[in-house]
Amino acid sequence: MINAAFRVLLTFNATSLLVIIFLVQKGVTLGDFLGGVSYLGWTVALPNAVSYLFYFAIPILSTGLSIWLSKYLGKDEFKAGEVASIEHANNSFLPSYLGYFFVALSIGNLETLWFVYGVLFVFTFLSQALYFNPLFLLFGFEFYNIKTMNGTAIFLISRCKYKKPDEIDISKAYRINNYTFMERE
Numbered sequence: 001m002i003n004a005a006f007r008v009l010l011t012f013n014a015t016s017l018l019v020i021i022f023l024v025q026k027g028v029t030l031g032d033f034l035g036g037v038s039y040l041g042w043t044v045a046l047p048n049a050v051s052y053l054f055y056f057a058i059p060i061l062s063t064g065l066s067i068w069l070s071k072y073l074g075k076d077e078f079k080a081g082e083v084a085s086i087e088h089a090n091n092s093f094l095p096s097y098l099g100y101f102f103v104a105l106s107i108g109n110l111e112t113l114w115f116v117y118g119v120l121f122v123f124t125f126l127s128q129a130l131y132f133n134p135l136f137l138l139f140g141f142e143f144y145n146i147k148t149m150n151g152t153a154i155f156l157i158s159r160c161k162y163k164k165p166d167e168i169d170i171s172k173a174y175r176i177n178n179y180t181f182m183e184r185e
Contacts, residue, residue, distance in 0.1 A: 002069075002072050002073070003073060003074070003175075003176075003177075006066065006069055006070070006072075006073060006176065007125060007176065007177070008125065009062065009065065009066045009069070010066055010133065010176065011121055011124045011125040012059075012062060012121070013059055013062050013063045013066055013133045013135060014097075014124060014132065014133040015100065015117065015120050015121050015124055016058065016059040016062070017059060017100060017101070017104075017135075018100045018101075018103065018104045018113075018116075018117055018120065019104070019113065019117060020052075020055045020056060020058075020059070021100070021101050021104035021105065022104045022105075022107055022113050023051075023052075023055055024052050024055070025104065025105055027048065028051075029044075029046065029048050029051035030046060030050070030051040030054060031044035031045070031046060031051070059135055060135055060138065063133060063135040063136060063138075063139065064139065067136075067139060067182075067184065070174045070176075070182050070184060071174065071184065073174040073175055073176065073182075074174070074175040075172050075173065075174060075175065076173045076174075076175050076181060077170055077171050077172065077173060078146075078148075078168055078169065078170040078173060078181075079169060080166065080168070080169040081149070081166070082148055082149055082168075083146050083147070083148055083149070083165040083166075083168045084147045084148060084149050084151075084165060085146065085147045085165055086144055086145070086146045086147075086162055086163075086164065086165050086168065087144065087145045087146075088142065088143070088144060089132075089143040089144055089145045089155070090137070090142060090143050092145075094134065096132075097132060097134055100120070103116065103120075132155075136157060139159075140159050141157050141158060141159055141182075142157075142158055142159070142160070142161060142162075143155070143156070143157055144156040144157075144158065144162060146165070146168065152179075153179065154179060154180070154181060155179055155180045155181070156173070156180075156181050156182075156183065157180070157181070157182045157183070158170075158182070158183035159183065159184070159185070160183060170183050172184075172185070
């Protein structure tokens with residue numbers, strides 16, 4: 001149960017920037033959402049940048065929450081000598097993620113946004129492959145593709161700066177799914 005909820009949160013974190021880019025591109029502000037509420041009418045006078053920073057703060061805080069909640073996931077370990085190869089993955093996923101931005105910029109209306117976002121969310125959640133979220137970079141995390149000695153391909157999210165397979169000796173890696181792990185320390 002906690003794992004599924006955690007995966008929903010990670011999926012939201014990874015896909016929410018699509019909605020933010022759309023809102024910024026269309027000039028939608030907090031005043032548009034809250035201006036009709038009498039005691040929140042002052043939000044109409046806020047500069048647009050305040051709304052945009054608020055929108056951006058939501059996935060950042062949500063990513064921070066997911067990092068904090070990861071301590072409740074199942075734990076595994078990677079002992080010295082178990083990793084056959086390691087590849088830095090920060091740059092390899094960024095072009096795919098930037099595709100979300102271009103999709104958001106080409107969406108014409110709110111109805112289309114919710115449809116596209118829903119499809120993207122479902123496919124990201126069901127893929128169970130990777131939970132690449134560039135917002136993890138703001139928290140000091142790096143992304144790695146590692147291959148174990150028995151040939152298993154693993155996606156590792158870690159604050160450590162690994163360069164060689166023999167450097168990997170992780171006593172506690174939190175299991176997001178069978179192929180994705182997070183090292184918090």
